[in-house]
Each structure stands twice: as C-alpha cells, then as structure tokens.
Amino acid sequence: MRRWLRYLRARIERRAGAWIRRRQGADTDPVELRRQRIYILPTRLGVAYGAMLCAMLLGGMNYNNNLGLGLTFLLVSLGLVTMHHAHGTLAGVRLRLLEAVPGFVGGEVRFRLLLEHSSNVARPALEIGFARAESGNVTTDLPPRGSSDATLVLPAQRRGRVALERFIVSTSHPFGLFRAWAVVHPAYSAIAWPRPAERAMPPPLIATDTGGAQTGAIGAEDFAGLRPFQAGDSLRRVAWKAYARGQGLYTKQFAGTDVVSHVFDYESLAGLPAESRLEQLCRWVLDAQERGEAFALRLPGTSIDTNVGPAHRERCLNALALFEVREAARA
Amino acid sequence: MSTANEPAATAEPSLNELIAAAVAGLNEIILGKETQVRLCLACLFARGHLLIEDIPGVGKTTLAHALARSLGLSYQRIQFTSDLLPADIIGISVFEADTGQFRFHRGPVFAQLVLADEVNRATPKAQSALLEAMEEHQVTADGQTYPLTEPFFVIATQNPSYQVGTYPLPESQLDRFLMRIELGYPAASLERQLLLGRDRRDLLDELATAITPQQLLRLQGAVPQVHASAALLDYVQAVARYTRQAPEFEAGLSPRAVIALLRAAQAWALMHGHEGVLPEDVQAVLPSVVGHRLAARDDARFRDAGEIGQHVLAAVAVP
Amino acid sequence: MREPNAPSRLRGLAWVLAALAAAVGPHVPHLPAWVTLLLLAVCAWRWTADLRGTRLAPLPLRVVVVLVSTVAIFGTYRTLNGIEAGTAFLVLMAAAKLLETRTSRDLTVIVFIGWFLLYAALLREQSLSQLPWLLGSTFLTAVALMRVHASSAQAPAGHIVRRTLRLLLLAAPLALLLFLLFPRLPGPFWGIDSRTEARTGLDDEMTPGDVSDLSASGEVAFRVRFFGATPPPEQRYWRGPVLHEFDGRSWRRPSAQAFPQPQVTFRGPGIRYRITLQPHARRWVLALDLPATWPEREITQSFDLTLLSARPINNVAAFDLTSHMDFTAGASLAASMRRKDLALPLDGTNARSVALGRELATRHAGNPRAIVGELLTMFRQQPFVYTMQPPLLADNAVDEFLFDTRKGFCEHYASAFTVVMRAAGVPARVVTGYQGGEFNPFGGYLIVRQSDAHAWSEVWLEGRGWSRVDPTAAVAPERIQGSLIDAVAEDEPVPGRLRDASPLWLQVELGWDAVNDIWNQRVVRFDAQSQFDLLDRLGVDDPDWRALGLGLAGSLAVFFVVLSTYLAWRYRPPPRDWPGRLHDVVVARLRKRGLTPGPAESPVAFIERAEQACPDLARPLGDIRKLYAALRYGPSPRIDDLQRLKHAVNSLRV
Known part of the structure; x- marks a missing residue:
C-alpha cells in the first residue's frame, strides 16, 4: 500500500513536472519568479491544520458555540493569510547564476546562484533544491533590498559538462502550512574535470630558463659574483671579506632560480586508454601547480603554451575535461 | 564629460594631458600591460601603495623603474631577504670618528619611489619596518623622527605564497596597500616583440619625464575633489x-x-x-x-x- | 522540513511551552491533579533536556506513557468522550508529544493541540471575561508557530512578535466576515453528551439548606428585558421546577409520570419580555409566573406549568415569553394529581406537623382558605426567624423546624407549609425558582442572581385552581419587596456583593454586567436570525440563505483582492527616479536591437556598448549617455539636463 502510494506520488510529480516544463519553457538567465509561475499547495502540516479546523467548525456548529466558531474563523483566516504570504514571499524574486564551480569526476560541481529582489521587505526562509523537503536543500533569507546566494551541488559523474536542468525555489513561510514553489529550468552547466590518476608517472621534464627575459634574474639561491655597492643593498649582502681586503664595497650577487618547465603531451602517453591518459595529464597538471612549476599542455587539436598560475591550471583542466576523444582519433 | 575642452592654463598642461603623456610613455616600455600601468598610476595618484604579486621575471622592476623615470621621482630598490634588518630599510646611526658624533645614514626608504622586492622573503620584523614607514610617511630611529620625502610611493613585490621559504604578509598588513595587481606573462606576440626589440633598460634611459613631482602633488590633491x-x-x-x-x-x-x-x-x-x-x-x-x-x-x-x-x-x- | 544540521537547541521550544501553558491554564481547575503535574514535569524535563542536549525518551517509554495515561484517564472518567475526559486526553497527548519533540513539525503539532485546548475551553464557557485570555493565548500560540518556522538566521523576538501581530491583524477582517456571514445551521447534527459537570443553579431535588447554599452565590442566573413596564418586586416570581414528592426531608420532581395538562385561563394584559438564561445544564426555562406564550418549537410546558427546553441549556439561551399576573390554572384537578399532591410519607415522620394539619382541617372543615390563613398567621405571630444560617435539622426536619428551632430559610417555610397543607387535605406542592431581581439602569434590564433563589408553595383551591402562597412573605416581607439583604439580621454574613459594597463599586458592577449582557446578546447568541436581521439592515430585501451565501462569497472575494493588493504593495519595488525611468525606456527600445544590459553592467557602460553596436544611433545615444552620467553622477547637474534627457530619450528612434 505504502509502496503503491509512493509510486502514485512519483508518477503524479513526474506528470506535473512535465506539464510545468511545457507550460514555462526553458528559462534564460536571469530568471524572475513571476506570479503566474508560482504554485502553492498545503503541506502535510497544512492538511492537518485544515482537518483540525474542519473538526472545530463542525463542533462549533453542533454546539452552537459562537466563540468556538469565532476562534475557528480566526484560524481559518490566519491560514489563508499565510497562504497569500507564502505566495507573496516568492513572487518577484530574481535568480541568476553567479558561478558554476568545476570539480573533479568523483567529486561534485557546484552552482552558485544569486537571489535578489528590490522590495523593502525581507523574504525569509527561501528554500532551494532539486525536490521538496530534501536534506540537501539550502535555506536562505533575503534581506530588504538585498541579495543572498545559495549553492546547489551536483555529483560529477562523467568528464565534461554537467548540466543543471531543473531546480525548485520554495518557501513555507510563515507557518509551514502552505508551500509555495516555482520550478526553474535553467541552461546552466559546470565542467567536471577528469579524475586525477592515483599515482603519477614521472612527468617529462624540459628545463628552460624563462626568468631573465626582462630583468636578469636576481634570486637568492646561487652565488653568481660581485658588483659595486649601491645604496639600498642589504648590508648583509655586502662582501665584507673583500672590503676587509681593501678592495672596496661590493655586493654579493645571486643567480635567479632555475624555472623548471614541463610539456605535458597527450601523445607521449601512447599505450594507455584515452581516459587514462587524460587522468594522467590531470595529475601532472595538479602536481606541477603544487610545486609552482611552469608547464605547457598538448592535446590533439589543442595546445596551451607554457605558463603558471591558477588561471593557467584551470585552462588546462578545462581543456582536459572538454577534450573529445573521438574527434581526436579522427584528427 | 571630457575636461579637454575646458580652457587649460597656457603654462600648465591640463591634468589629462599629463596623464595621457605618462601612460603613453610607460606603455612604450611595458608592453601589453596598459591596464596594469593605469592601475599603477591610479594607485599613485590616490596616494596609495602598490603590491605586485607575481613570479619573478615578469617585469616588476622595469615597471617600477619606468614609473620613477616617467614621474621624475627619486628611486630606490630594496631587495628583501631573510636576513634583512629594519636598519637596512630605514637607515642607521653610525659613529663618525671625524666629528665624534653619531650621524644618521638615511636608508633606502628615503626615496620618492621605493621598490620593495620580494617583500615576503624577509622576516615579519623587517616587513613591519617598511609598512610603518608606509603608513606614517616618516621613520623613527634612535628616538629621532625623520619625515620621508613627498610624494612617497612604495611598490612592493611578493612571490606567490605557495613558494617555499616565504613569510606571507599578514592580512592586517595587506590592508596598507591600496591595490594589489598581477602582471602575468605577456601575450605571445608581445613576448616576441620583447625578444626582438631593444633592451628595456636602454629604453628606460630614454624615457622622458612626463609629470614633475609638483604636478604629481597637484594631481594627488585633485583626486579627493x-x-x-x-x-x-x-x-x-x-x-x-x-x-x-x-x-x-x-x-x-x-x-x-x-x-x-x-x-x-x-x-x-x-x-x-x-x-x-x-x-x-x-x-x-x-x-x-x-x-x-x-x-x-x-x-x-x-x-x-x-x-x-x-x-x-x-x-x-x-x- | 527537517533541518539537516539541526542545532541541539530546538528553535521556538520556549515559546511553544509558554503557549501550551497559556492554553492549559483555564482547564487546570477541571483537570485531575495528576494530569497537570505530569504535564508540568514533562515540560520541565523537556526544557532541561534542551538546555543540556540530553537524549530524548526512547520509543518504548513513550508508548508506555501514552498507554498508561490513556488507561488512567479512562479510569478517572469511564470514557474518553466528552469535554472533561477529552481535555485531559489532549493535555496528555501534548505531554507525550513533548517527550519526543525533535523537529519543528513536532512542535507544530503541540501548537495545534494548544489551539484545540483553547477551543475546548470555549466549549466550557463563553463569557466576556475570557476574551483577553482567548486573544492573548491565540496570539501567543501564533507567535510560537512563527518562531518555530522562522529560518535560523532570523530575527529577534520583537521582530517575530510584530510580524505575527501583522498577520493576525490581516486575518481579523476575514474572521469577522466569516463570523457574520457564515451560515449558522440550526444544530445539533449529532447527539450532545449530557454533561456531568456541576453548574450552579436549581436542582430537581430540594433538601433543607440547598437554597440557602445557592443564595450564597452572587452569580447571574438570568437577565430579563421587559418590553413594557417592569412589574414591582413582590410580583416577580420566576417559576422553576415544581417539586411534588416528599420523603420526610427532601422534595423531588416526579420521575417521568404522565399527568393531564391543567386548563389555564388568563386575564388582564400580558407582560412581554425576553429572558436570557446563563447555561445551567438543565432543561427548565425560568419564566415569570405564569407564562402564557413561548416559542413552541423550542419549549414545551410541563403538567405543573414549568417551561422545559427541548435540550439542556448548555449555552447562553434567550427566549421571548409572555406572562400574566392574573390567571386561573387548573380549575379542576385530576384525581391522579390530587393524589400526588396530597401524599405524605407513611413512616410517621414529622408526626407533630401532620397532627397540626389534621387539627386545622377539622377546625376549618371545607374552608381551605381559612387553613392557609391560619398557618400564615401562625408564621407571622409566633417567633419565627428568617435566616441564611438555620440550625441543622435531624430526621423529623419539618417538626423540628416548626416547633423547636423556628429558624429557617425560604425552603424551610415552603417545605413546612406544604407538609401541613397536605396533612390538612389541601393539595399542595413546592415551587422553586427565583424571586425579585435587580434592575440594571445601564442596560435597562433585570438581573436575577443565584442569591435570588427562592422556594414557595402552591395550593389548589376549589374555584381558584393552583394559587401561590409564599410563607416567607409572612415571616420576612422585606425579602419579597426588597432583596435578601433587607430580610436577614444585620450581623448575619451574606454574599459579599450584597453588603458593605460602596455605591461606586455597585455602579461599576452593574456597568460590567450591562457589557456582559451586550456580549451575550450580540456575540454568544448570534444566530441565523441575527444574520438575517443584519442583512435586512444592510438593505437586502427578504434575506434568505441564498443571500447569505452570496454575501459571504462576495465579501470573501473582495477580501482576497484587497489582501493580494496589499501584499503586492508591500513587496513593491522602490519607485524609480526620472533618470532611472528614462534609462528603462532606453533599455526597452534597445532591446528591439537585441541589446540587453548585463546583470552588473552600469547604465553608462551599457549605452556606450550600444553606441558601438549601433553606429547609426551613436549620436543620440552619446547625448543620452552624457546627460545621464551628468544627472546621476555629475557634480552639479544643470536644471535643464533632465528636460534635455527626456527630449533625447523621447526622440530616440530605433
């Protein structure tokens, strides 16, 4: 019986979902929750409340108890007013994607949504999630004329783009008796990077010195000679021994750090399956970034030049995530 | 919108012309970094100090040097190392045998434009000596207070914090810098230009002064207005x-x-x-x-x- | 509904406990002590558990608590039905729910129980003095519910209170509309349980001491509004249950026994009045002796001329009646009736009184009026005392009173008189009811209190039928002309309100009573007829149920439109200034060219982008941009800049 009810409910929800999708069409960012797209139904508590009021009404009529009826009518009105409030709390909220945060396969990708409105009244207890009353749902308040953000999390199961097809914004403010909700069908997607290989093969290494292009590298590691003292040089670096020998004031100079640079090449991993190659490349990229080393990435049809920094790393990871194996084979 | 059509004093070029000239000159030297150059100037005009965070070799020193030349400012560079002492920055009182008195030898901070290179390689103690000078526009040594020159502008550079052997500036100190910028690698075509072109240092010597220190002070006064x-x-x-x-x-x-x-x-x-x-x-x-x-x-x-x-x-x- | 990282402190618990306490409060005197104590203990335990983060009661314990409590309630009341047992059951449900309260949903259920308890208290009583408590508790429960469902990041208590108050104020007009227009179907739809609870009022049995006990209460028994002149005090006999059966000590109403209805003829003008009875849980309707007309649908008359309602008076009830002072009731007496009203116990109790009766009968054979007259003279001349504190009487109560103590209250006199009459062969019975009443000048009506309770006799006289004889009038005429206070000795303690009350306080009391009367008439007794009267006054011709329904639907529709408009107004975006509005116009026009501003794109940047995208519009857009920037952000916008901007925007053609 219970299972059958659950089945029936899932079926109704699916039907309703499809109907809403047909009715509203796809949304474009930003989305404004207009009155026409807000649905409202009593919650389970609301149904219980209704049943209680029915009992009170019947009892009041039966006993001709006007005060009892008065209390009943007050509670009925209160319920109806909260219904309107739930609706009003949601109407006029605007949503947009702040950012789609990428993640590794096996982890999760996140969609950061901004909720905003322009009214002078706060909108409390807005709930965002994929289904009603799910534990992962996020609850947030909108301060007057302010904004707030909420993050939706999706598991990253496959490399590539993870689409956020549908989510629900709802509220049961103020009494939890009615739940107003709106379904959003955004066209958001986030990138799922390949899962980094567990154990890294030693990366191919090409040592270059990119340091001196403009200034001559001045580092601190290797002694490289002396130059005449200038004001501003550290007293610690003055070659005191030379000074003592009466050779004048000199400053010790050190050569710049060797900048190690890698080229991570898809083709160099021949023999591995395509996905494993990507995972290996991913691991190398992460390790190089960790060590502060520069690297370039070569994929069939794509080439990213030597660089460092988080932005570079992300470009490379994105290239790995979006790499189409079949196209590569054709190329 | 533009102030260009306002009647400019004949003797004094308008502020806009000054700025345009400075930007143009700097762009000759620092290729492809126009935004950073403008930010750098804005920071200077707003009487703030600048923090550049990047890996070595992307032209931080050249930028600082070019700026000093373009604005006709006296320039000093302090290389921060782990053994740098506060006295290495602000100066030291030395006993002079001739006069039999202590004389204060002004440190490199007594310049109008100070480049503090790799500031996160020094100990917090040395760092705070610089930061105090930045904040107060004066230094105190042996109970004596010495005002710094005006205008006073510090460009500090910092290696990315994930490199080992560094003392990252504490967050409270970061607030002393009006801006933090990153220079980054030059675009490939511009890098080629760098490789083919003349040595930047020669170009620096040829860079004309676009703004005098007096004009700079005027500019700085105009900002809050x-x-x-x-x-x-x-x-x-x-x-x-x-x-x-x-x-x-x-x-x-x-x-x-x-x-x-x-x-x-x-x-x-x-x-x-x-x-x-x-x-x-x-x-x-x-x-x-x-x-x-x-x-x-x-x-x-x-x-x-x-x-x-x-x-x-x-x-x-x-x- | 369940918070994923529910904090150890349950949000709103304190408010819910307070609301529950407020809802249970008025029930406490009616609840068995152990129920109240159990609830208190559970509340205290739940509160400390919340503070300390203790684990809640495991399921088996809760089941045991529920089962044991249910059985205990059943043991106390022998039922789970009815208001007394139902209330106790609800309180125990709340306690059991508290044992397992983990989520906001559990707390909500407790709030619902709180509302049910409020409702139950109203079934018990509907007096005006309850109103502040009712409103306060409703508000407190609503605040508790609001607190429970507030999102976590939210709000000091003041905020919650204000928000709840606003909700209730919005709900109030709708509640009023529903109250006025929701059809009051004449109930009941199912059997109403006969209530076992005691109410102050007359009983169908009278033992010496009963009426004087009743007289100690200052409670209002009923109120009467006369449609003509108010009759003088000595004529204001309010007829209640008539007692026929005497066992030597107590008088009783006969149990279901059919007697023929006596024939009654009335003379003189009728007195029209409306009587509003406070609930007394019995069927009789007090009426001025002797009622002639009454609403036949609701009331019947018994064989001994008492009016009986179809159902026990459990709510305030009002009836329009007519009575006549001058009447002949029962010109002929049925044999069965005569037998009934001459019966005396055969066990020989009160022998001296019976002997007195017999003696009177022989002395005045065939002249019952003389018998009555002589007995009354005896009361008047011998040292009989009217007192609220008569000595206790043993088995031969009438004898002891008549011949030994000679101190008694009205029931003693009525009882003794009736016994002697029966012994003398005159059919007689005891009538209980009220006598007198206090006129309330504020409301223009008569208040009759329990302290006006009275008992007198009726004798059947050939040719005159049943005639009222009040022996108390012979002993203490002041009681009949005035009130109790005038009749008893000065040093005798009487109900507080009667003696030593300052005149001002009496005025205040009468004023308060007048307000209560209005409350009863307008609110408690609001019924279908009142609804039709209301519609009639609003100009509806010949109102019926249909008109009522239409009125309800119409006013509900209006209310919802107003509410929606109000909410839309509350959530409205702030007004745009002129440059803002003009920029909106520009945005709307450029949308035709496929240009929309980005989410954080400033207006100036957007127009600048549009200038590049639409070179043909570069000139006018450039002007607009400069004017907009000057107006919005410039140091000293010129007065005509706005006019120029308006012009520029209006002449923009895309």
Missing part, C-alpha cells in the same frame, strides 16, 4: 554590504577598505576625464582594491583577485 554622487556612494556601499553578508568571505570590507575603494575610483575617474565618479570607475579598480582584502572561506574558491572582483561585481546591481 572628484565628485562622488549619492547614487555612486549607494553603489559603493552596496558592494561593501555584499562583501559583509556574503558567506564566501571570512570578513567583509573594512571601512578603511571602502574609503580606499572610493579613492581609487576617484583617481581612475580623474585619469579618464570623468566629471564625477561612474560605477565603471569603481568596477575597474575594484578587483585590485579588494582582491587582497577579502579572504575566501574556501581557499580553492577563487583563482585570483580578478575573480573575486568579478564575483562581487556580478552580485551587486548598479543603481
């Missing part, structure tokens, strides 16, 4: 409010940071000939001004300052 309308202040406050309530940041912008943002935006508006500060001016300087002031709760959240800036800007509607 740039009109900030109520609508603009609303916007600045909305930005501040957002950073304070957003869960992704440890703490929001401090009141000092908000003032810094406004000053930088005013400088930017002045440089671009805007009569009043426009929201675009705020948007242009915002990533550099707030990037180092907002600590993300989640370290991996933002790739760089630009992203923090974009994040904040995207979340706040322009009134």
Whole structure:
C-alpha cells in the first residue's frame, strides 16, 4: 500500500513536472519568479491544520458555540493569510547564476546562484533544491533590498559538462502550512574535470630558463659574483671579506632560480586508454601547480603554451575535461 | 564629460594631458600591460601603495623603474631577504670618528619611489619596518623622527605564497596597500616583440619625464575633489554590504577598505576625464582594491583577485 | 522540513511551552491533579533536556506513557468522550508529544493541540471575561508557530512578535466576515453528551439548606428585558421546577409520570419580555409566573406549568415569553394529581406537623382558605426567624423546624407549609425558582442572581385552581419587596456583593454586567436570525440563505483582492527616479536591437556598448549617455539636463 502510494506520488510529480516544463519553457538567465509561475499547495502540516479546523467548525456548529466558531474563523483566516504570504514571499524574486564551480569526476560541481529582489521587505526562509523537503536543500533569507546566494551541488559523474536542468525555489513561510514553489529550468552547466590518476608517472621534464627575459634574474639561491655597492643593498649582502681586503664595497650577487618547465603531451602517453591518459595529464597538471612549476599542455587539436598560475591550471583542466576523444582519433 | 575642452592654463598642461603623456610613455616600455600601468598610476595618484604579486621575471622592476623615470621621482630598490634588518630599510646611526658624533645614514626608504622586492622573503620584523614607514610617511630611529620625502610611493613585490621559504604578509598588513595587481606573462606576440626589440633598460634611459613631482602633488590633491554622487556612494556601499553578508568571505570590507575603494575610483575617474565618479570607475579598480582584502572561506574558491572582483561585481546591481 | 544540521537547541521550544501553558491554564481547575503535574514535569524535563542536549525518551517509554495515561484517564472518567475526559486526553497527548519533540513539525503539532485546548475551553464557557485570555493565548500560540518556522538566521523576538501581530491583524477582517456571514445551521447534527459537570443553579431535588447554599452565590442566573413596564418586586416570581414528592426531608420532581395538562385561563394584559438564561445544564426555562406564550418549537410546558427546553441549556439561551399576573390554572384537578399532591410519607415522620394539619382541617372543615390563613398567621405571630444560617435539622426536619428551632430559610417555610397543607387535605406542592431581581439602569434590564433563589408553595383551591402562597412573605416581607439583604439580621454574613459594597463599586458592577449582557446578546447568541436581521439592515430585501451565501462569497472575494493588493504593495519595488525611468525606456527600445544590459553592467557602460553596436544611433545615444552620467553622477547637474534627457530619450528612434 505504502509502496503503491509512493509510486502514485512519483508518477503524479513526474506528470506535473512535465506539464510545468511545457507550460514555462526553458528559462534564460536571469530568471524572475513571476506570479503566474508560482504554485502553492498545503503541506502535510497544512492538511492537518485544515482537518483540525474542519473538526472545530463542525463542533462549533453542533454546539452552537459562537466563540468556538469565532476562534475557528480566526484560524481559518490566519491560514489563508499565510497562504497569500507564502505566495507573496516568492513572487518577484530574481535568480541568476553567479558561478558554476568545476570539480573533479568523483567529486561534485557546484552552482552558485544569486537571489535578489528590490522590495523593502525581507523574504525569509527561501528554500532551494532539486525536490521538496530534501536534506540537501539550502535555506536562505533575503534581506530588504538585498541579495543572498545559495549553492546547489551536483555529483560529477562523467568528464565534461554537467548540466543543471531543473531546480525548485520554495518557501513555507510563515507557518509551514502552505508551500509555495516555482520550478526553474535553467541552461546552466559546470565542467567536471577528469579524475586525477592515483599515482603519477614521472612527468617529462624540459628545463628552460624563462626568468631573465626582462630583468636578469636576481634570486637568492646561487652565488653568481660581485658588483659595486649601491645604496639600498642589504648590508648583509655586502662582501665584507673583500672590503676587509681593501678592495672596496661590493655586493654579493645571486643567480635567479632555475624555472623548471614541463610539456605535458597527450601523445607521449601512447599505450594507455584515452581516459587514462587524460587522468594522467590531470595529475601532472595538479602536481606541477603544487610545486609552482611552469608547464605547457598538448592535446590533439589543442595546445596551451607554457605558463603558471591558477588561471593557467584551470585552462588546462578545462581543456582536459572538454577534450573529445573521438574527434581526436579522427584528427 | 571630457575636461579637454575646458580652457587649460597656457603654462600648465591640463591634468589629462599629463596623464595621457605618462601612460603613453610607460606603455612604450611595458608592453601589453596598459591596464596594469593605469592601475599603477591610479594607485599613485590616490596616494596609495602598490603590491605586485607575481613570479619573478615578469617585469616588476622595469615597471617600477619606468614609473620613477616617467614621474621624475627619486628611486630606490630594496631587495628583501631573510636576513634583512629594519636598519637596512630605514637607515642607521653610525659613529663618525671625524666629528665624534653619531650621524644618521638615511636608508633606502628615503626615496620618492621605493621598490620593495620580494617583500615576503624577509622576516615579519623587517616587513613591519617598511609598512610603518608606509603608513606614517616618516621613520623613527634612535628616538629621532625623520619625515620621508613627498610624494612617497612604495611598490612592493611578493612571490606567490605557495613558494617555499616565504613569510606571507599578514592580512592586517595587506590592508596598507591600496591595490594589489598581477602582471602575468605577456601575450605571445608581445613576448616576441620583447625578444626582438631593444633592451628595456636602454629604453628606460630614454624615457622622458612626463609629470614633475609638483604636478604629481597637484594631481594627488585633485583626486579627493572628484565628485562622488549619492547614487555612486549607494553603489559603493552596496558592494561593501555584499562583501559583509556574503558567506564566501571570512570578513567583509573594512571601512578603511571602502574609503580606499572610493579613492581609487576617484583617481581612475580623474585619469579618464570623468566629471564625477561612474560605477565603471569603481568596477575597474575594484578587483585590485579588494582582491587582497577579502579572504575566501574556501581557499580553492577563487583563482585570483580578478575573480573575486568579478564575483562581487556580478552580485551587486548598479543603481 | 527537517533541518539537516539541526542545532541541539530546538528553535521556538520556549515559546511553544509558554503557549501550551497559556492554553492549559483555564482547564487546570477541571483537570485531575495528576494530569497537570505530569504535564508540568514533562515540560520541565523537556526544557532541561534542551538546555543540556540530553537524549530524548526512547520509543518504548513513550508508548508506555501514552498507554498508561490513556488507561488512567479512562479510569478517572469511564470514557474518553466528552469535554472533561477529552481535555485531559489532549493535555496528555501534548505531554507525550513533548517527550519526543525533535523537529519543528513536532512542535507544530503541540501548537495545534494548544489551539484545540483553547477551543475546548470555549466549549466550557463563553463569557466576556475570557476574551483577553482567548486573544492573548491565540496570539501567543501564533507567535510560537512563527518562531518555530522562522529560518535560523532570523530575527529577534520583537521582530517575530510584530510580524505575527501583522498577520493576525490581516486575518481579523476575514474572521469577522466569516463570523457574520457564515451560515449558522440550526444544530445539533449529532447527539450532545449530557454533561456531568456541576453548574450552579436549581436542582430537581430540594433538601433543607440547598437554597440557602445557592443564595450564597452572587452569580447571574438570568437577565430579563421587559418590553413594557417592569412589574414591582413582590410580583416577580420566576417559576422553576415544581417539586411534588416528599420523603420526610427532601422534595423531588416526579420521575417521568404522565399527568393531564391543567386548563389555564388568563386575564388582564400580558407582560412581554425576553429572558436570557446563563447555561445551567438543565432543561427548565425560568419564566415569570405564569407564562402564557413561548416559542413552541423550542419549549414545551410541563403538567405543573414549568417551561422545559427541548435540550439542556448548555449555552447562553434567550427566549421571548409572555406572562400574566392574573390567571386561573387548573380549575379542576385530576384525581391522579390530587393524589400526588396530597401524599405524605407513611413512616410517621414529622408526626407533630401532620397532627397540626389534621387539627386545622377539622377546625376549618371545607374552608381551605381559612387553613392557609391560619398557618400564615401562625408564621407571622409566633417567633419565627428568617435566616441564611438555620440550625441543622435531624430526621423529623419539618417538626423540628416548626416547633423547636423556628429558624429557617425560604425552603424551610415552603417545605413546612406544604407538609401541613397536605396533612390538612389541601393539595399542595413546592415551587422553586427565583424571586425579585435587580434592575440594571445601564442596560435597562433585570438581573436575577443565584442569591435570588427562592422556594414557595402552591395550593389548589376549589374555584381558584393552583394559587401561590409564599410563607416567607409572612415571616420576612422585606425579602419579597426588597432583596435578601433587607430580610436577614444585620450581623448575619451574606454574599459579599450584597453588603458593605460602596455605591461606586455597585455602579461599576452593574456597568460590567450591562457589557456582559451586550456580549451575550450580540456575540454568544448570534444566530441565523441575527444574520438575517443584519442583512435586512444592510438593505437586502427578504434575506434568505441564498443571500447569505452570496454575501459571504462576495465579501470573501473582495477580501482576497484587497489582501493580494496589499501584499503586492508591500513587496513593491522602490519607485524609480526620472533618470532611472528614462534609462528603462532606453533599455526597452534597445532591446528591439537585441541589446540587453548585463546583470552588473552600469547604465553608462551599457549605452556606450550600444553606441558601438549601433553606429547609426551613436549620436543620440552619446547625448543620452552624457546627460545621464551628468544627472546621476555629475557634480552639479544643470536644471535643464533632465528636460534635455527626456527630449533625447523621447526622440530616440530605433
């Protein structure tokens, strides 16, 4: 019986979902929750409340108890007013994607949504999630004329783009008796990077010195000679021994750090399956970034030049995530 | 909008002309970094100090040097190392046998433009000596106070914090820098130009002075006069409010940071000939001004300052 | 509904406990002590558990608590039905729910129980003095519910309170509309349980001491509004249950026994009045002796001329009646009736009284009026005392009173008189009811209190039928002309309100009573007729149920439109200033060219982008941009800039 009810409910929800999708069409960012797209139904508590009021009404009529009826009518009105409030709390909220945060396969990708409105009244207890009353749902308040953000999390199961097809914004403010909700069908997607290989093969290494292009590298590691003292040089670096020998004031100079640079090449991993190659490349990229080393990435049809920094790393990871194996084979 | 059609004093070139000339000259030397150069100038005009965070070799020193030449400022460079002492920065009193007295030998900080290179390689003690000088525009040694020269502008460079053997500047100290910028690698075509072209240092010697120190002081005086309308202040406050309530940041912008943002935006508006500060001016300087002031709760959240800036800007509607 | 990281402190628990206490409060005197104590203990335990983060009661314990409590309630009341047992059951449900309260949903259920308890208290009583408590508790429960469902980041208590108050104020007009227009179907739809609870009032049995006990209460028994002149005090006999059966000590109403209805003829003008009875849980309707007309649908008359309602008077009830002072009731007496009203116990109790009766009968054979007269003279001349504190009487109560103590209250006199009459062969019975009443000048009506309770006799006289004889009038005429206080000795304690009350306080009391009367008439007794009267006054011709329904539907529709408009107004975006509005116009026009501003794009930047995208519009857009920037952000916008901007925007053609 219970299972059958659950089945029936899932079926109704699916039907309703499809109907809403047909009715509203796809949304474009930003989305404004207009009155026409807000649905409202009593919650389970609301149904219980209704049943209680029915009992009170019947009892009041039966006993001709006007005060009892008065209390009943007050509670009925209160319920109806909260219904309107739930609706009003949601109407006029605007949503947009702040950012789609990428993640590794096996982890999760996140969609950061901004909720905003322009009214002078706060909108409390807005709930965002994929289904009603799910534990992962996020609850947030909108301060007057302010904004707030909420993050939706999706598991990253496959490399590539993870689409956020549908989510629900709802509220049961103020009494939890009615739940107003709106379904959003955004066209958001986030990138799922390949899962980094567990154990890294030693990366191919090409040592270059990119340091001196403009200034001559001045580092601190290797002694490289002396130059005449200038004001501003550290007293610690003055070659005191030379000074003592009466050779004048000199400053010790050190050569710049060797900048190690890698080229991570898809083709160099021949023999591995395509996905494993990507995972290996991913691991190398992460390790190089960790060590502060520069690297370039070569994929069939794509080439990213030597660089460092988080932005570079992300470009490379994105290239790995979006790499189409079949196209590569054709190329 | 433009002040160009205002009658300019015949003897004095207009502020706009001065700025245009300075930007043009600097762009000759520093290829493909026009935004950074402009930010750098804006920081200088707003009487702030600049922090450049990048790996070695991307032209930090050249930028500082070019700036000093272009503005006719005296220039000193301090290489920060782990054994640097405060005295190496502010100077030292030396006993002189001739006079039989102590004489204060001014340190490198007594220059109009000071390049503090790799500031995170020195100990916090040395760092704080510089930062105090930056804050107070004076140094104290042996109970004597010595005012620094005006204008006084510090460009500090910092290696990315993930390199080993560094003492990252504490967050409270970062607030002393009006802006933090990153130079980054040059675009490939420009890099080729660098490789083929003349040595930058030769070009530096040829760089003409575009702004005299007196003109610079005038410019600095003009920055706070740039009109900030109520609508603009609303916007600045909305930005501040957002950073304070957003869960992704440890703490929001401090009141000092908000003032810094406004000053930088005013400088930017002045440089671009805007009569009043426009929201675009705020948007242009915002990533550099707030990037180092907002600590993300989640370290991996933002790739760089630009992203923090974009994040904040995207979340706040322009009134 | 369940918070994923529910904090150890349950949000709103304190408010819910307070609301529950407020709802249970008025029930406490009616609840068995152990129920109240159990609830208190559970509340205290739950509160400390919340503070300390203790684990809640495991399921088996809760089941045991529920089962044991249910059985205990059944043991106390022998039922789970009815208001007394139902209330106790609800309170125990709340306690059991508290044992397992983990989520906001559990707390909500407790709030619902609180509302049910409020409702139950109203079934018990509907007096005006309850109103502040009712409103306060409703508000408190609503605040508790609001607190329970507030999102976590939210709100000091003041905020919650204000928000709840606003909701209730919005709900109030709708509640009023429903109250006025929701059809009152004449109930009941199912059997109403006969209530076992005691109410102050007359009983169908009278033992010496009963009426004097009743007289000690200052409670209002009923109120009467005369449509003509108010009859003088000595004529205001309010007829209640008539007692026929005497066992030597107590008088009783006969149990279901059919007697023929006596024939009654009335003379003189009728007195029209409306009587509003406070609930007394019995069927009789007090009426001025002797009622002539009554609403036949609701009331019947018994064989001994008492009016009986179809159902026990459990709510305030009002009836329009007519009575006549001058009447002849029962010109002929049925044999069965005569037998009944001459019967005396055969066990020989009160022998001296019976002997007295017989003696009177022989002395005045065939002249019952003389018998009555002589007995009354005896009361008047011998040292009989009217007192609220008569000495206790043993088995031969009438004898002891008549011949030994000679101190008694009205029931002693009525009882003794009736016994002697029966012994003398005159059919007689005891009538209980009220006598007198206090006129309330504020409301223009008569208040009759329990302290006006009275008992007198009726004798059947050939040719005159049943005639009222009040022996108390012979002993203490002041009681009949005035009130109790005038009749008893000065040093005798009487109900507080009667003696030593300052005139001002009496005025206040009468004023308060007048307000209560209005409350009863307008609110408690609001019924279908009142609804039709209301519609009639609003100009509806010949109102019926249909008109009522239409009125209800119409006013509900209006209310919802107003509410929606109000909410839309509350959530409205702030007004745009002129440059803002003009910029909106520009945005709307440029949208035709496929240009939309980005989320954080400033207006100036957007127009600048549009200038590049639409070179043909560069000139006008450039002007607009400069004017907009000058107006919005410039140091000193010129007065005509706005006019120029308006012009520029209006002449923009895309």
